[in-house]
Amino acid sequence: MLDIQKIKRIIAHLRVKKLPQDIYIEQLRSLVTGEGMLHAGTPYLINHAIKNMPVGGTVIEIGSYGGLSTNLILYLLKKNNRDEKLFNCDPWIYGGQKESYTDTSNIDGSDDITCADFSKYVKESFIRSTKFLNSNNLPHSFHLTSDDFFEKYKQNLNEKDLFGTEVQLGEPISFAYIDGNHAYDFAKRDFENVDKFLKKSGFILFDDSVDGSYFGSAKFMKEMKKNPNYKFILKNPNYLFQKIV
Numbered sequence: 001m002l003d004i005q006k007i008k009r010i011i012a013h014l015r016v017k018k019l020p021q022d023i024y025i026e027q028l029r030s031l032v033t034g035e036g037m038l039h040a041g042t043p044y045l046i047n048h049a050i051k052n053m054p055v056g057g058t059v060i061e062i063g064s065y066g067g068l069s070t071n072l073i074l075y076l077l078k079k080n081n082r083d084e085k086l087f088n089c090d091p092w093i094y095g096g097q098k099e100s101y102t103d104t105s106n107i108d109g110s111d112d113i114t115c116a117d118f119s120k121y122v123k124e125s126f127i128r129s130t131k132f133l134n135s136n137n138l139p140h141s142f143h144l145t146s147d148d149f150f151e152k153y154k155q156n157l158n159e160k161d162l163f164g165t166e167v168q169l170g171e172p173i174s175f176a177y178i179d180g181n182h183a184y185d186f187a188k189r190d191f192e193n194v195d196k197f198l199k200k201s202g203f204i205l206f207d208d209s210v211d212g213s214y215f216g217s218a219k220f221m222k223e224m225k226k227n228p229n230y231k232f233i234l235k236n237p238n239y240l241f242q243k244i245v
């Protein structure tokens with residue numbers, strides 16, 4: 001029997017706004033590892049944020065996995081003639097079917113593939129897809145948790161990214177896509193870290209924040225809706241907010 005949360009999720013899915021047909025975006029899912037990572041409504045939200053974000057800041061992505069959202073963001077930056085640079089971070093740890101990331105020895109359902117094998121495989125997939133799809137426009141990617149990334153960001157450190165480019169961290173942020181550890185404390189801390197650097201009129205998009213989801217990131221939306229410094233823009237069905245002060 002269907003429960004109320006499932007019905008809510010189905011309705012949200014049916015009402016989703018989509019970008020006009022774009023063959024490049026359609027084929028992206030088959031070119032990278034992790035095709036199911038992106039909700040059908042998320043390209044619309046990312047495009048809205050990129051199109052309307054304040055000029056000159058950075059774009060931040062927390063949680064890159066195999067590069068689906070990374071390569072989508074890079075594509076939409078180009079399509080909207082925006083030259084802001086994308087910075088992203090991921091520790092490439094195995095999440096499994098549960099909400100919190102664990103370091104058990106094997107991946108779910110396997111007695112021979114370790115979490116370390118998984119981590120190496122997905123990170124290599126990320127590098128491969130990003131070099132294949134965006135060799136002339138590589139992001140500044142870091143093998144770090146978001147907490148460690150922001151520690152460096154706060155200190156304005158000069159760091160070498162995964163692709164070998166040295167870059168200065170700490171620029172104001174124009175748009176952040178939060179899609180790392182979805183547990184409540186992590187989603188809240190990712191927000192607080194982004195908030196310190198987010199420009200006025202900048203955007204934050206929370207993945208897995210859809211109403212009725214069991215993720216902590218979805219529970220955190222209750223607080224976001226009450227935050228006087230942020231305007232709710234749209235849920236499609238994930239939540240997009242804009243900073244207003």
Ligand SMILES: C[S@@+](CC[C@H](N)C(=O)[O-])C[C@H]1O[C@@H](n2cnc3c(N)ncnc32)[C@H](O)[C@@H]1O
Pocket residue numbers: 034037038062063064065066067068069070089090091092093094095101144145146147179180181186
């Ligand atoms: C849902 S996946 C991201 C999917 C990706 N955005 C895409 O569209 O393909 C979540 C990612 O968050 C990463 N992650 C887990 N804990 C993290 C943390 N503390 N900081 C940053 N990323 C984290 C995981 O390694 C995983 O690759």
